[in-house]
Amino acid sequence: MKQLFAALLVVLVSGCTVIPGAHIPSGDYSNADDEDAFDLEDQVDIYAITPGLLAEQLAQSESEQPLLNDSLEAELQEYDYVVNRGDVLNITVWDHPELTIPQGSDRSPSEAGNWVHSDGTIFYPYVGKVEVAGLKVTEIRDILRERLVEYIQDPQVDVTVAAFRSKRVFLTGELKQPGTQPITNVPLTLVEAISKAGGLTEFADWTDVTLTRDSETRRFSLRELYQSGNTRQNVLLRPSDIVHVSRNDAAKVFVLGEVVEPQSIKFGRSDITLAEALTDSGGFAQATADASGVFVVRKAPEGSDKIANVYQLNARNATALVLADQFKLEPRDIVYVTAAPIARWNRLIAQILPTAQAIYFFARAEDEVMNN
Template sequence: MKVTYVLLLLATLSGCAAIPGAHIPFDSSDSEGDDIYNLEEQVDIYAITPKLIAKQLARPEPHPVLNEALDAEMQEYDYVVNRGDILNITVWDHPELTIPAGSDRSPSEAGNWVHSDGTIFYPYVGELHVAGLKVTEIRDILRKRLAKYIESPQVDVTVAAFRSKRVYLTGEVTSPGTQPITNVPLTLLEAITKAGGLTAAADWTDVTLTRNGNSARYSLRDLYKQGDIRENVLLRANDIVHVSRNDAAKVFVLGEVGSPKSLNIGRAEITLAEALTDAGGFAQATADASGVFVIRKAPEGSGKIARVYQLHASNATALVLADQFKLEPRDIVYVTAAPIARWNRLIAQILPTVQTVYYGSITERELTD
């Protein structure tokens, strides 16, 4: 009787809750009577079809985008002298007023240092406040002051060393550190190039520029691959450029695959087919090829918790669609188990109990006899 009871109990077990291992039911109406878990209301489900890839997931062809604001800024750019800079002042035909650099001294060592009070000292002129002035303005002031002593002085002013302004590069660049702001405009792209470019661990879609306590994010992918110059900006003094790591740019491959794992998305996009291949492909003995799912967080404000895309790959030719379906960071790829595999797992868990009851009943009969 005990054996019969166990077998009847085993035969009456039904529903996914009794079967070990997670899976995704194909019927989205499995709500358990609770609106919170109603897939119809909380999850959008799409089949991965050629129409879906063509209309919903296809991206427009990249094309260069000009940045007129950046062009205007660069045309109007003019360096402003500040404390710490070194000026090189030349008065033609008056070598006594020009400090020669010589073979032992560089122009920066022989120039006029802008002191902490923003002034320099120059013969006949005395102290001259130059901080906050352009070199052309300094040149005009010196010409007027020297005109009292020299007839029609010809004066030239250049910056021998740019030491007052700098930007800071941190994160995943080859050579993090500081870069000076000079008389040549410095853009975001040029600064990263001077820093040796990005490292292999860099997330080129997440570059943060912090200026005056405010932060803005830029994408070098759009700049490099699509020529979107709007992602390039002119840097200013004390800007902080940080290139993030790509640790967060991952996809997760779970379920009935050869080797469940997380995969980093590098600078190249990753497709569903590539993710499955890197995870060892389908577990041939247990996977249900018609149940390949991509679970993606729903857009903000959509009122949904996720979007689920299902690929029916029972026909291997459908894997062509998998090679065209591009994954996004934090996507979860899940390959569900075949019903027979889940049933076998249930039997494997219950069989020891059945055997215990069976052999226990035999022993009890032997003792009775």
């Protein structure tokens, strides 16, 4: 019996290093036998959530000036529509109604206009076939005027596009009215296209809007555009562009550890603070949580030599929850509430006790048999 209990004591003492339960251990995770092993503590930066940290983050956000997209402004200034196959032109020669196709009340401009054929040409009286595909309306106007001079003295020609049918962009995803939109003589930007599509649905992730052009995909954030005035998140659309608005399923935070209801929380359109995440999860598990160990684990920025940034809140004093209400979470953050040491010890005892009881009763039964 003494030997059995001595062995049990050794198991209990060694178990202190492998106590089960929700907690964040520390120490050297390197393994001399593993070539790919590393020291975890060297791979993370740890920050305490204090008034100083929050003030520093606030000052940084306030110092960020709106980023202006100069290239977009230049493109808008130089934009001019180029006619292509399928478009319908409306050509007017002033004081010569015989050269202008009558519209009437039963014919719209697109029905009465000059359709650009599949070979890129139109037919016009006196002039004949004219190559117009790939030209601007001003260039088409000059060509017609030069050719009509042989038949009309000082012709006054006007050319407009009655129907834009050759170019379009495609909008998919979480939009109220997804579909196609034509490219017209009015430049169409990413924000304007989304607005014409009825705006975003309640399930849209406005931080994840992708634009696919010529087999290349770029990602834009409408949140930065609307909230921070970053116009670099807007772009002039071109023919055959594909705009996709993702769902917000992936934009969530994870609350784990010693809370009443561990869960994932979707981000939505507004910010989520640490206090809101804890509240939505039912708050601390009063019997087991260590309020001094509230951690936020966040992936390190691109280009960093770290794998994560860890922010710790000591909420043992309830007034510290004011700091939690000011600490904004980011998508894919992991909120982790550690277990109190006594809770981890109780879990160890709960796992070992059935084994200890079995050993005790087995030894006692064996002694009774030997004594009889």
